[in-house]
Amino acid sequence: MPQPAHPAAINGLTLAQAETIADAALAKGRALGLLPLCVVVLDAGGQLKVAKREDGASILRPEIATGKAFGALAMGFGTRELARRAQAVPGFTNALSDLTGGRAVPVQGGVLVRDTDNVLLGAVGISGDASPKDEECCIAGIEAAGLLADTGDPA
8 A cells, every 4th residue: 555645755745735725716606696717726846736717718727727836836926926026127027027938927816825924825816707706716725724815915
């Protein structure tokens, strides 16, 4: 019988936590009547844990959602703040895009996931509706898992 991974081998979020986040985020989108969403959950190392694309979501939504989550991880804060910085300093945003091979999407809808000790566990990105609504669903998913959402705003 295979041995389970040692707890230290888990890089942030567990699969169960990631699934809870994704399912609750999509449920929030349905409750709000949003357009079809795609949710991506990355662990602290930027590796994919869960990706779900609702029926009717356009074909580039997984890449956009991944870019939102990746951008938050890359910068160490949620993409609400990254979006503000993109408006204030567009040259930096261009450099960030170049440095990440275009993988960081600097718009609202990428939220860091932290535990109650403020340890970074991963990030969630959602795409499909207006960016503030995408972010609202990220937060709902993270909170449903009993974790803390870091949007980039000061606490």
